[in-house]
Amino acid sequence: MNDYPTTTFHKVPAQKQGAILEAAIAEFAAYGYHQASINRLVNRLGIAKGSIFQYFGSKQGLFEHVFAQTKEIVSEHLRFIREHTRDKDFFTRLSTILISGLAFVREHPGLYRMYMHVLRDEHLPGRAAYLQQVRTASRAYLAGLVDQGLANQELAPDLSREWTVLFLDALLDRFFQVLSDPGQDGNSQDIPPGTDQEHVQSLIHFIRKGLGQRKS
C-alpha cells in the first residue's frame, strides 16, 4: 500500500533528492499543508510537475516522505542531548535542552516551522498519526525528565506529573517560538535584550522558583 517514494525516486542523484526535500520543507514550512502549492514547488525546483507525482504519488505522499525524513533528524538530535546529560540534575538537563534546542531551531528553521504547522493544522490529512509521533518525541521526552526529577527529589511533588509536563511544554514551546526568529513575528517586540544564556537562565529561574514573593 505505502509504496512511496517509488524506486524511480531512489535512482535520481542524491543531490537532486536533497534539493527536492529541502524545497518541500521550505514550502510546507512557509505555507502549511493546504496552502502549499505543488506548482510553486516545481517551479522553484525547475523540474516537471509530473515528476513529483511519479515519485510520491500525491501531495500527501510527498508530505509523508518529508515528515518521515525530518523525523529522523529531530530524533537524532533528541537522542544526542539525552546521551550527553543523562547523569545531570533536572535543571541542568533542562538548561542544556534549551540551549541546544535554540541552536537547533535556528539551524533548521524550516523544519521547526513545519512541525508547528503539524501541531496546529487540524485539517491536515492523517493528522492523528503525525501528532502521535510528534508527541511521542517531545512530550514523552519531557515526561521522562520530570519523572527523574521527581524521583531524585529535585522537584517538589506539589503538582501532578501531567500538569507539570503540560506547563513545561507550553513554556518551552513559546520560548523557542519567540527566540527562533526574532524579527517580524507577532510576539517578538517584547523580548528583553540579552544573550541566549541569560534568557535560558530567566526561564529556568521562573520554572524553579515561580513568581511569588518569598519571605526573607
Add this chain to the structure above:
Amino acid sequence: MNDYPTTTFHKVPAQKQGAILEAAIAEFAAYGYHQASINRLVNRLGIAKGSIFQYFGSKQGLFEHVFAQTKEIVSEHLRFIREHTRDKDFFTRLSTILISGLAFVREHPGLYRMYMHVLRDEHLPGRAAYLQQVRTASRAYLAGLVDQGLANQELAPDLSREWTVLFLDALLDRFFQVLSDPGQDGNSQDIPPGTDQEHVQSLIHFIRKGLGQRKS
C-alpha cells in the same frame, strides 16, 4: 474607503444579520481565513453568494466586520473582569481571570478559535493590524496585572517584566487551549481529572511557587 458593511446590510432584519455573523464566525473558526469558503458559508445560510459581496465587498471585508464585532464582545468581557477584581491581590485576580476566561471560551468556542487563527496564520491579509488589536487587548492586560503585582510586592522582582508577561501568556494560552474543548484535540488526553477550580489551583500554584524543591 472603508464603506463596508453597506447600508443595504444594515437594512436587513437583525435576525438575519445575526445568523450571518454567527455562521461566518463558525466558518472562520473551523477553517481559518484562507480555507474558509464563501460558497460553503452561503450554502449553510441558504442565501445567495452575491449578497455577501453586496454587504461586505469581499472576503476580507466580511472578515473585518466579523472581527470588529467579536472584538466588542471580548473587550466587554475583559472590562467586566477588570472592574470586578480591581482591589484584589495578584493571584486572586489571576484566579478570577482563569475561571471566568474558561467559562468564556466555552460559551464562545468559535470566537476563541477564530482568535487563535488570527494569532497563528501568518498569511492572513492585514494581519499586523489584527495582531496589534489582539495583543493590546490581552498582553497589555497581563502587563497591567504584573505591574500592579510588582508594585504591591506580591511578586518577586527576579524577572524582567517582559519575560514575566511572556511566560504568563504562554501558560494561560495553553491552559485555555487544553481545557476549552477537552476531546479530540491533540493535547487533550493527558490532562488529569478534576474540577476547573482544581485545575486553576494547579496553575496558580505553579506560577507562584515553581517546580523546585523547597528546603524544609
Add this chain to the structure above:
DNA sequence: GTCCTGGATGACCACCTGGTCATCGCATGA
C-alpha cells in the same frame, strides 16, 4: 544502426475558489 524501455515532461482535466453582474421579483408610490 536499430530497437527498446524507463522516466522526464507539460498540456490537459475536473474541480473549486473569490468575485461579477445582467436579470428579475417585489414593494412602494402615484
Add this chain to the structure above:
DNA sequence: TCATGCGATGACCAGGTGGTCATCCAGGAC
C-alpha cells in the same frame, strides 16, 4: 394600474489547485 428602483439571485468568469497521461527523448543492448 402602472412605473420605478432596490436588492436578492445564481450563472458565469478568470485563475489556481491536485492530479493524469500521451508523448518524446536519451542511453543501453545487440
